[in-house]
Amino acid sequence: MVPLNHYLILSAVLFSIGAVGVFTRRNALIIYMCIELMLNAVNLTFIAFSKFLNNMDGHIFTFMVMTVAAAEAAVGLAIIISMFRNKETVNVDEINLMKG
C-alpha cells in the first residue's frame, strides 16, 4: 500500500504547479486550468486523508468541491467568452483598462 505521505507530497506538488502557473501564464484560459489543477490537488488531499483516517467526511467534501468547481467552470468560461467577444483577446496582460 502506498503510504499517506506520498499522496500528500503529490498533491502538494500539484497544488504548487497550479499556483505557479497562475502567476506565470498569461492566457486567461490556461490560468483557469491551473486553478482547476489546484482544486483537484485539494481533492486528492481530501481523499487521501479520508482513506487514512477511515472517515467519510473527506469524500463528502470532495463531492461538494467537484460540483462547485463545475459551477465555477460554467461561470468562468462564460465570463472569458464575453470578454473575448468584446475585446478579441484572452491575454491578461492586454486586459488593463483600469489603472491607478
Add this chain to the structure above:
Amino acid sequence: MMLLLAAGTAAGILVATTLIGPKKEFADKMEPFECGEHPIVSPKLRFSVKFYLVAIFFVIFDIEAVFLYPWAVIFKDLGIFGFVEMMIFIIILAIGLIYVWRRGALEWQ
C-alpha cells in the same frame, strides 16, 4: 521489485521497437489524426459558440448525478425521508431546466 519489472518491460519494448522496427516516413503518418487517415478539414476549424452552451449545460446537469449515486446505494435504508429530500433536489434541478428552456438557450438558431 514489481515496479522495477514493470518499468524495465516498458523501457525494453520502447528500446526494442526503435532498434529493430522498420522506419518508413511518409506524409500521412505526420498527420494529426490517427491511423494515417486523411483529414477532411483542418482541425483548427472554429466551432460555433452554441456547442459551448450545450456543453456547459451538460456539465452542470451531469455533475449533479454525483449526489445521486450515494443516495441510490443506501436508498432502502433512507426510506421515505431520503426519497422526499432527493425529490426536492431534483425538482430544483428541473426548475433550472425549465428556466434554461424558456430562456431560449436550447434553440439552435
Add this chain to the structure above:
Amino acid sequence: MEILIPTIKLATIYPEIIITTFAILVLLLQVFPTVIGKDYLGYTSLAGVILAAIITGQGGASGEGGEAIYSFSNMWVVDNYSRFFKLIFLLGTGLTILISIKYTKDEGINNGEYYSLLLFATAGMMLMAGGTDLIVIFLGLELMSISLYVLAGYVRKRLISNESALKYFLLGSFATGFLLYGIALLYGATGTTSLKGISGFISEASFGSPILIMGMLLLLIGFGFKIAAVPFHMWTPDVYEGAPSPITAFMSAGPKAAAFAAFLRVFIEALPSLQGIWVDIIWVLAALTMTIGNVIALVQDNVKRMLAYSSIAHAGYVLVAFVSTDKLGVASILYYMLAYTFMNIGAFAIVIIIGGKGEEKINLKDYTGLAYRYPLTAAAMCLFLLSLTGIPPTAGFMGKLYIFSAAIKSGYVGLATIAVLNSVISVYYYMKIILAMYMKEPESSVQHSPLVFTPAMIIALGLAVYGVLRMGIFPSAYISMAQQSYLSF
C-alpha cells in the same frame, strides 16, 4: 445497516428557505413574463428580503434567552451572532435592491437574473454566518462568490465590467483554492470538519503539528483575499471600479461582512489554541491594510476607485478589533459592520445618482458645486463621508471609538495608535469630495444634466441617513445588541 437520520429543525433555516424560494421565483417570473410585469421584479425580491428579515428578527426557532440552537448534526446554528450578521446582510441586500431599480432600467439589465443572483448571494452569506462546519461555510462562500462573479460582469456590453468580472473570477477562485487546501489540511490534522470538533481535538491532542499550522496559514490567506486585506487586496480596486455601481455597493457591504463572519467564527471557535500565532499575523495585516488602503486612496480622482481603497482601509479597522479577540472586540466588529453597511451603501447611492446613465460622471470634477444645485443631496453625501471619516455625531464615529477602545483594553495600544493616525490621513481624501461639493463654484463650461430621483432611491437614501444618524446619536441600543450577540458564541 441502520442509518441514523439526524434531527432536523427546519424552523432554523426558514429565512434561508425564503430567500432561496424568492430567488427561484424571480428567476421563473423572468421567463414567464405574463404573470407580472418586469417592473415588479425588484419589488418582489424586496418582499422576500423583508419577509426573511422579519423571521430572522423574531429569532426563528431560537429561544428567548438567545441560547444557540444547533441543528443538522451540529452543522448549523442559530445564535445571536449569526442572527445579527444575517440582519446586516438582509439590510445590505434590501438597500441594494432599492438603489438598483432605476439603474437596471437605465442600463437595460432589468432582468430577473440580476435580482435572483443578488438573492442567491444573500443566501450564501447567510450560510456563511450560520455554518458551524467547514463544509457549510465553504458552500456558502462559493454560492456567494459565484453569484458575485456574474453580477460584477452583468453589464456585458461594457468592457470594464467584463474586465472586472474576469479579474474577480480568476483571483477569487485562486483564493478559494488556498482556502480549500487549508481546510483539507485541517481535516487531515484533526479528522473532522466541524468547528467544535477541531477545537476539541487541538486542545486535547499534541498541539502545533506542522500540518495544522500550515492549514491555518492557508485559511488565513483564503479569508484574507475575501476580506481584501493587504497584501491580498490587488483585485479590489479594479473589481470595484468596473462592476456596476449597485453591485459595488453590495460587494463592499454584505459579502465583506459575511467573510468577516466566517473568518471570526472559524478562528475564534475552532482555532483558539493557536491564537498565539494568528493574532500576531493579523496584527501585521491590520496595520498594512489600513495604511496602504488610506495612502493610495489619497491620490485617486475617480470617486468609485477612491471608495474601493477606502473600503480596504475599513477592512483594516475591523481587523484591529479582531486582534483583541475578546467579547468587546467581536461586539465592536458587529457594530462597525452594521454602521458601515448604512454609510457605504448610502455613499454609493449618491455615486449612482450623480453617475447618471452609463456611469460616466464618477470623477471628482463631477461633484464640483453640487451643494449649489442640489443642497440636500450634497448634505446627505457629506453626512456619509463624515461618517466614513469617523466624525461625530455619526455611526462611523461610534464604531471607530468602540473598535479603538476594544484594542486598547486588550493592550494593543500600538495598533490603536496606527489606526488613529490612519483615520487622520483619511480625512484628507474624504474632505476632497466635501470641499469640491461646497467650496467650488459649479463650472459653467460643463453641461449638467438634471439628476433623477426615484421614490425607491429616496427611500434607500432616507434609510441610510436615518441609520447613520440614529446609530451615531443613540448608539447604546445597538451596542448592547452587539454585545449580546457575542454571549452565545
